[in-house]
Each structure stands twice: as C-alpha cells, then as structure tokens.
Amino acid sequence: MTSAVSIFAPPSLADIDPQDFLRAVNLLQKRSGIVLGAHKRDMAERVLGMRAKAMDIATVNEYLQYLDRNPGAAEWQAFVNAFTINHTAFFREAHHFDILGRFVAARQRPITVWSAACSTGEEPYSIAIQLRESLTNPDQQVSVHATDIDSHAIEVAHAGIYTLDRVKPVPAELLRQYFQRGTGLRAGMARVKAEVRNMVSYQTVNLVSSDWPSDTKYDAIFCRNVLIYFDKATQARVLEGFSRVLKPGGLLFAGHSENLTYLTDSFRLLGQTVYELTPQ
Numbered sequence: 001m002t003s004a005v006s007i008f009a010p011p012s013l014a015d016i017d018p019q020d021f022l023r024a025v026n027l028l029q030k031r032s033g034i035v036l037g038a039h040k041r042d043m044a045e046r047v048l049g050m051r052a053k054a055m056d057i058a059t060v061n062e063y064l065q066y067l068d069r070n071p072g073a074a075e076w077q078a079f080v081n082a083f084t085i086n087h088t089a090f091f092r093e094a095h096h097f098d099i100l101g102r103f104v105a106a107r108q109r110p111i112t113v114w115s116a117a118c119s120t121g122e123e124p125y126s127i128a129i130q131l132r133e134s135l136t137n138p139d140q141q142v143s144v145h146a147t148d149i150d151s152h153a154i155e156v157a158h159a160g161i162y163t164l165d166r167v168k169p170v171p172a173e174l175l176r177q178y179f180q181r182g183t184g185l186r187a188g189m190a191r192v193k194a195e196v197r198n199m200v201s202y203q204t205v206n207l208v209s210s211d212w213p214s215d216t217k218y219d220a221i222f223c224r225n226v227l228i229y230f231d232k233a234t235q236a237r238v239l240e241g242f243s244r245v246l247k248p249g250g251l252l253f254a255g256h257s258e259n260l261t262y263l264t265d266s267f268r269l270l271g272q273t274v275y276e277l278t279p280q
C-alpha cells in the first residue's frame with residue numbers, strides 16, 4: 001500500500017541521480033577549475049534544483065543537458081556563481097599588507113596590483129587603502145585591478161557598501177578616513193569613499209580561461225584562497241600565467257594554506273606565503 005506521505009512529500013535529495021551530480025561536477029570543473037567534493041552533493045542538488053526551476057526546465061538532468069549543449073548560454077554565469085565560495089575579509093592576513101606597504105614605499109614609480117580572485121571587494125579595497133597609506137610621493141600613480149569569475153561578487157565589490165560588522169577588521173583610523181557611514185536607509189552600513197573606489201577597476205575574469213587581462217604587467221598579484229579549489233595541474237597552469245604578467249621583482253601573494261613551491265619552478269618563496277619570480 002502506498003502511503004499518502006510518499007505521494008505528497010517533496011522528492012528527497014537522495015532521489016537525485018548520482019550521475020547528474022557527476023555531470024555537474026565535470027561541467028563546473030571544466031568551466032571554472034573548481035573541484036566540487038562529494039561532501040557538496042546535497043548543496044549541489046539544492047542549487048541545481050533551484051537553477052532548473054529558475055530556467056523553467058523540468059529536471060536537473062535536462063538542465064545539465066542544456067548547459068552541456070549550449071556552451072555560450074548566459075545561464076553558465078549563474079551556474080558558476082552558484083558554486084563559488086566568496087569567503088573573504090578586510091585586511092585578511094594582515095602581514096601581507098605590511099609587506100605590500102614596504103614594497104610600495106621603496107618604489108617611486110607607478111604601481112599596479114592585481115587582485116585575481118577579489119570576491120566581494122574586501123581584498124582590493126584593503127590593497128588600495130594600503131597603497132595610499134604607504135605612498136611616500138603623493139603624485140605616484142597606484143591602482144588595483146580586481147577580477148573574479150563570479151559576476152555577482154563583482155557587482156557587490158563595485159558598489160563598495162558593507163555592513164558595519166564586515167568592516168570591523170579595518171583599523172579604526174583607516175575606517176574613519178576611508179569609509180563613509182550610512183544614514184537613514186543606509187544606517188548600519190559603511191561605503192568605501194570614492195577616493196579609494198576610484199583606484200580600483202573591476203572585471204569578470206576566469207583564471208582558467210584565456211580571457212585574462214591583456215597587455216598589463218603587474219607589480220604585485222594577490223591570488224589568495226582560490227587555487228585551493230583547483231586540481232594541481234590547473235594550479236600550475238594558473239601560476240605559469242602569473243609568471244608571464246608579473247614584472248621582474250614583483251610579488252605574488254598566496255593564501256595561508258597555499259604552498260606553491262611544489263607546483264612551479266617559476267616562483268620562489270620569500271616568506272609568509274609571499275613569492276617572487278625565480279631569477280632566470
């Protein structure tokens with residue numbers, strides 16, 4: 001006898017075909033480099049169900065088929081956005097900003113920094129503030145190019161508006177100087193001031209594709225806490241790319257758990273997960 005409950009209950013996550021999960025894992029990795037672990041299955045199934053519904057597609061299987069058959073579809077961006085992990089913070093790994101400060105103070109030429117997986121903007125704005133604070137010559141040109149694969153994160157970053165809770169790691173003096181507290185409808189929020197926002201340009205860039213910013217050579221690259229989502233071959237490929245766009249004497253900042261030494265001969269460790277190009 002069939003129970004009423006089994007007829008009316010929503011389909012359980014376990015009912016979703018494991019093949020669909022595998023297909024989604026493959027599609028995501030091929031497009032973004034992100035390797036989705038088996039522990040993300042429940043999350044993946046929820047996300048895929050929501051995306052299928054948003055697209056008015058009856059099943060997850062058909063949704064994945066649609067992506068597979070339409071490599072240029074706009075839906076790809078929403079699919080990737082749904083799987084990125086945007087965890088970040090202002091002045092995360094504070095020692096990196098001290099090192100960047102000393103690096104800038106010792107140079108009298110224009111400085112361009114690439115924040116290569118900038119998430120919602122906390123990292124590039126921290127870099128921009130550090131650059132301003134470290135200039136010894138106010139006429140020195142400094143700028144930050146901030147990119148991420150996640151178009152939604154880029155929108156948030158571009159707005160530069162954060163809750164007061166999120167700006168807590170910003171030292172009080174810098175908070176006063178470079179942020180504007182919201183009033184009225186914006187109470188409880190703080191916005192990065194225009195003088196800092198204007199130093200940062202934003203762009204959606206996929207590190208595992210060929211759509212990298214062209215022509216620019218960087219004095220420093222921040223690529224923190226993103227390589228961990230890629231497999232080793234992809235990590236090595238991205239690092240080779242960085243070695244081509246970093247100026248001689250430039251610095252590469254990696255995340256606290258990212259050891260690049262075993263992945264590439266192009267960079268050597270200076271200390272505290274900061275690398276420089278290996279001299280030829």
Ligand SMILES: C[S@@+](CC[C@H](N)C(=O)[O-])C[C@H]1O[C@@H](n2cnc3c(N)ncnc32)[C@H](O)[C@@H]1O
Nearest residue numbers: 032084087088117119149150206207224225226
């Ligand atoms: C954990 S956040 C790190 C943010 C910041 N770098 C930090 O350390 O605080 C990882 C970011 O990497 C981005 N990401 C993942 N795959 C990417 C890819 N293939 N190309 C560019 N960005 C990617 C995600 O969208 C996410 O915003």
